[in-house]
Amino acid sequence: MSDAQPASVYDLAHEEEVESLATFAVLVDNEPGVLHRLVGLFAARGYNIDSLTVAETDQNAHTSRVTIVTRGTPHVLAQIEAQLTKMVSTRHVQDVTRDPNGLERELALIKVKGSGPDRVEALRVADIFRAKVIDITHQSFVFELTGASSKIDKFTELMRPLGLVEVSRTGVLSIQRGVEVL
Amino acid sequence: MTAHQTIEAEITTLSGAEMVVRALIDQGVEVLFGYPGGAVLPIYDALFAEPRLKHVLVRHEQGATHAAEGYARSTGKPGVVLVTSGPGATNAVTGIVDALMDSIPLIVITGQVATHLIGTDAFQECDTIGITRPCTKHNYLVKDVADLPRILHEAFHIATSGRPGPVVIDIPKDVQFAKGAYLGPTEVKHVHNYAPRTKGDPGRIAEAAAMIANARRPILYTGGGVINAGPGAAKLLREFAALSGAPVTSTLMGLGAFPAADPQWLGMLGMHGAYEANHAMHDCDVMVAIGARFDDRVTGRLDAFSPGSRKIHIDIDASSIGKNVRTDIGIVGDAGSVLADMIAVWKQKNLKPDKAALADWWKQIDLWRARNGFAYAPDSKLIKPQYAIQRLYELTKGQDVYITTEVGQHQMWAAQFFRFEEPNRWMTSGGLGTMGYGLPAAVGVQMAHPDSLVIDIAGDASVQMTMQEMSTAVQYDLPIKIFILNNEWMGMVRQWQQLLHGERYSHSYSSSLPDFVKLAEAYGGVGIRAEHPDELDDKIREMICVRKPVIFDCRVTKDENCFPMIVSGKAHNEMTLADEAGDLGALVSDAGKRLV
Numbered sequence: 001m002s003d004a005q006p007a008s009v010y011d012l013a014h015e016e017e018v019e020s021l022a023t024f025a026v027l028v029d030n031e032p033g034v035l036h037r038l039v040g041l042f043a044a045r046g047y048n049i050d051s052l053t054v055a056e057t058d059q060n061a062h063t064s065r066v067t068i069v070t071r072g073t074p075h076v077l078a079q080i081e082a083q084l085t086k087m088v089s090t091r092h093v094q095d096v097t098r099d100p101n102g103l104e105r106e107l108a109l110i111k112v113k114g115s116g117p118d119r120v121e122a123l124r125v126a127d128i129f130r131a132k133v134i135d136i137t138h139q140s141f142v143f144e145l146t147g148a149s150s151k152i153d154k155f156t157e158l159m160r161p162l163g164l165v166e167v168s169r170t171g172v173l174s175i176q177r178g179v180e181v182l
Numbered sequence: 183m184t185a186h187q188t189i190e191a192e193i194t195t196l197s198g199a200e201m202v203v204r205a206l207i208d209q210g211v212e213v214l215f216g217y218p219g220g221a222v223l224p225i226y227d228a229l230f231a232e233p234r235l236k237h238v239l240v241r242h243e244q245g246a247t248h249a250a251e252g253y254a255r256s257t258g259k260p261g262v263v264l265v266t267s268g269p270g271a272t273n274a275v276t277g278i279v280d281a282l283m284d285s286i287p288l289i290v291i292t293g294q295v296a297t298h299l300i301g302t303d304a305f306q307e308c309d310t311i312g313i314t315r316p317c318t319k320h321n322y323l324v325k326d327v328a329d330l331p332r333i334l335h336e337a338f339h340i341a342t343s344g345r346p347g348p349v350v351i352d353i354p355k356d357v358q359f360a361k362g363a364y365l366g367p368t369e370v371k372h373v374h375n376y377a378p379r380t381k382g383d384p385g386r387i388a389e390a391a392a393m394i395a396n397a398r399r400p401i402l403y404t405g406g407g408v409i410n411a412g413p414g415a416a417k418l419l420r421e422f423a424a425l426s427g428a429p430v431t432s433t434l435m436g437l438g439a440f441p442a443a444d445p446q447w448l449g450m451l452g453m454h455g456a457y458e459a460n461h462a463m464h465d466c467d468v469m470v471a472i473g474a475r476f477d478d479r480v481t482g483r484l485d486a487f488s489p490g491s492r493k494i495h496i497d498i499d500a501s502s503i504g505k506n507v508r509t510d511i512g513i514v515g516d517a518g519s520v521l522a523d524m525i526a527v528w529k530q531k532n533l534k535p536d537k538a539a540l541a542d543w544w545k546q547i548d549l550w551r552a553r554n555g556f557a558y559a560p561d562s563k564l565i566k567p568q569y570a571i572q573r574l575y576e577l578t579k580g581q582d583v584y585i586t587t588e589v590g591q592h593q594m595w596a597a598q599f600f601r602f603e604e605p606n607r608w609m610t611s612g613g614l615g616t617m618g619y620g621l622p623a624a625v626g627v628q629m630a631h632p633d634s635l636v637i638d639i640a641g642d643a644s645v646q647m648t649m650q651e652m653s654t655a656v657q658y659d660l661p662i663k664i665f666i667l668n669n670e671w672m673g674m675v676r677q678w679q680q681l682l683h684g685e686r687y688s689h690s691y692s693s694s695l696p697d698f699v700k701l702a703e704a705y706g707g708v709g710i711r712a713e714h715p716d717e718l719d720d721k722i723r724e725m726i727c728v729r730k731p732v733i734f735d736c737r738v739t740k741d742e743n744c745f746p747m748i749v750s751g752k753a754h755n756e757m758t759l760a761d762e763a764g765d766l767g768a769l770v771s772d773a774g775k776r777l778v
Binding site for chain 2: 044
């Protein structure tokens, strides 16, 4: 921007800089192609998808609940919310991140291969994180861990030197505390 | 007779194809545009003996979609298209995207191969739903005839409510043959809970009204949303403009919502808009955007867009508010409904504009007006394209006239020099910028208004993209007038090459144009040619009198540029006027050259 230009009243540069993660819970009509429609919206407009979970949650109403973790500046996140709301198949959109009553959980299955003291240490760490052992062989464990995404990140970080070989994560699920429903 | 038996007796059993026809009639459809093919033959069979529906056979499916857009835009009713599977559907895609961008309600019914063949790469199979998902407001694949009545009626609801748009219904051939119970528009139970907000928030409306009343330099920036909100909204816009005393400008799509004859009218804004409109947008202190979406052709350089103003944005689409430009007050609602509420608040609170400030504002605007931004160098030997539009306007003034356009220089000159006093009289491809829109759109408009004068203001390049629809016009006795500003160039491409690419005119000259007069005659229409300014008026009068499709070959100067212009990367107050456009290339920054 050259100095000769009149300054904008909007501090655009500042606004565009700050990116944050956001989790949206979206209740959609469960019909063929609805997931493609939603994912296509993100692709067409250049939004990121960090994680995505979807399943039918009300068989009678034929509705599915999608939980989508994305990132962007406040302006982009507002656009994402508006674009999601605009879809004909959408019933409700909730920005879980900005909701003080929002609960977020993720489930992970984690395979750790090793022998000797590393196996003992892996079990000890799993115990601290309240991870469940759901499969065991002489060379490996499969742990099941539930919690906030950051907790799973931390767990995998600790397991890496102890023989972590495979991780499977569901992506974030969310719900609101209290009596309110989406 | 038991109650159960009564209900049984009332059920109407129809084939899927018959349901389509019946639903169209129940929805008040009178005209549809289409092209038959293998996968829609059952529906065409159901249409065969149906006197209540007029079917217009186009020559290419793209033509059907644009014709339906023209019909919709000029009537306020949804346009209906019927095409076959595969290429029928893919040919329709351009018009579907055009309708999505310009918020035109369309129902596009596509045939599909039988359900058991879907996914087998069958003859004329394509994934119509997959292809059209990102370019429709909504779309459906009908797998069970039991869902068909509901889907048909729901499609009309979705296409016409909220921000209008195209809806595709893909119907496999076996579903068209299958029998089922037909239900009417009020009997079906919608699956989608689609009820967009139309009434604006009263608190924000009151806040906006107060902000406008306190403004010293207000401006109303209106768009296609006012047209879509119906003729009532255009009336309310006039009333609110009178109350607030604010100048009014409009986007390309919104022309006609505010009368060009009104002294408060500034003309169209944007890249080739009026000098006074763009300067007023730049210098205003309160901007009221009504049914307009801050498109890049309107805003120019975003970080220098109207830097000193507070912005009120009224739009039925919440995602339009704050998308490109930050707004101070966003009001989600129908333009007509919000304007009515705004006027009510204004009167109830007895708001008064600041008369002294407004007088100063108008004094400034008059200075910009005096600059005469649309001025061009006259020519006594050759027809200037601007002059041709001016004469066309003067000689059709006061008549019942509808204008469509193609895309390019002629479109901008039409927007600059043709003046509209009423909504729904101006049909153009704004968002997608589809060359070839105007001729089929004129076909659609003339179907809706058989006795009106319908003129497609065209360019020699654009018009050839859908020229074959001339055959449609002849078949249905539609006396459309195709007024070609013929400069033998893709004029806007040539202008940009001159401006941004060092006068390297790469592939923008058509060296073997058809003889448009003979072409008109070959189709069974009338051809007229004008080559000299002195004969122009008589030839235009001749064109108006002909009750047949006419191709008017208006030979204009070849290298005229469209001015004024906000050159890429520049702001509203940096417009280039025709008389100061010396070295255009030097005006454009490197960043500007990368913009479209």
